[in-house]
Amino acid sequence: MEDAIEKAKKQFGELVQGELDRVERMKKEEDWLDYQTLSPIVVGVMGGDGIGPRITNEAAKIVRYLMAKEEKAGKIEFKNIEGLTIENRAKCLKGLPDDVLAEAKKCHVLLKGPTTTPKKGDGWPNIESAQLGLRRALDLFANVRPVKIPADGIDWTFFRENTEGEYILGSKGMNISDDLAIDFKATTSQGSDRIIRLAFEFAKKNRLQRVTAVTKANVVKTTDGKFLSMAEDIAKEYPEIKFDDWFIDIMAAKLLDVRRRNLFKVVVLPNLYGDIITDEAAQIQGGVGTAGSANIGKRYAMFEAIHGSGLKMLEEGREQYADPTSIVRAAVMLLNHIGFVHKSERLEKAINVCTRFEKKFVCTGRSDGATTEEMGKYIMDVLSAQKDPNDYL
Ligand code: IPM
Ligand code: MN
Secondary structure, eight states, X not given: OHHHHHHHHHHHHHHHHHHHHHHHHHHTOOOOOOGGGOSSEEEEEEOOSTTHXXXXXXXXXXXXXXXXXXXXXXXXXXXXXXXXSHHHHHHHTOSSOHHHHHHHHTSSEEEEOOOOOOOTTSSSOOOOOHHHHHHHHTTOOEEEEEEEEGGGTEEEEEEEEOSSBTTTTTTOOEEOSSSOEEOOOBOOHHHHHHHHHHHHHHHHHTTOOEEEEEEOTTTXXXXXXXXXXXXXXXXXXXXXXXXXXXXXXXXXXXXXXXXXXXXXXXXEEOHHHHHHHHHHHHHHHTOGGGOEEEEEOSSOEEEEESSOOOHHHHXXXXXXXXOOHHHHHHHHHHHHHTTOHHHHHHHHHHHHIIIIIIOSSOOOSSTTSOOXXXXXXXXXXXXXXXXXXXXXX
16 A cells, blocks of 8 residues: 555656646746737638537538638638547547647637547547547637527626646546545636636626626635635726626526526636536527537637537437537637627527527427538528628527
């Protein structure tokens, strides 16, 4: 047992060193990239696997349609990036193959389809999730996930910390003995500061009057305690915005409380809680197929569906019915992020017309619903029917 303890101490020391090095890198981080200064803006399209290529293709078609003039003028360029499939990643034994990362780094923003993350016992080698690799390698620290149900007055934007917490050392846990397994959670001042500030700035810019921090600081006292006290301090710099904090368990319950839930506006939270709560919120909106997700960093940004690669749909032979709405909503965020706010609004309105009002085609994920292609074409048709761009709903 002495040996096991010594080994664990050494490993722990290395982890701490790695995290301290990460802090130093964050201290030196560059300023926000200004897309206005770029020509062309390079958009990488990565299909992923499972239902990924199919739904990503629809989203890419729509973005290219909206940006046709700019593409022709050389102001934007689209690049297909291959190799993010589970087969290729398993072959390279890497969650994120080096050549794929190198290609991604040549772009400014990425539109990414879902990728399969192997889990114990499913036959794939135990490689890491591709999106975790991308989030980390490109330092995409903010996972922004909006959920809106206008009819119920719900307008939530979740700011999930995307690079640390339980995730940063998630594959570096230790089996100390046959009976004892230990994992780690790491929270830094720099990592907390940048996500909390981004949430407050978003609230300010969009005139949203409330920012809510969600932790479990009553139990996870050190890391969540740090996150919460930093949120309390930063809140003081925004006296015009109401700040409150909730614990994750009661927050999960409150999202189901129809009398109170529309009081929440901007919610900022550590990584794992954000992962869980945003799936719950997306389900309240109509399912994980309906919500988009933006991964924002200062230099790069990646836009993806909130859901996984839908392997079950493939196994059951119904992948052609996958709903592309989630990744098309991600495309809305992409357009907004690179400065094409008006086009982004046009696309958002078109999706709303298709999925909330007209509903001529509805995806159910099964043969009683529309196919991915029908849904994509439907959104495109509604878009092109917006004759005067100022005349949309
Ligand atoms: C998400 C996903 C990922 C996460 C998984 C696939 C690693 O669930 O984007 O929310 O946990 O972040
Ligand atoms: Mn998730």
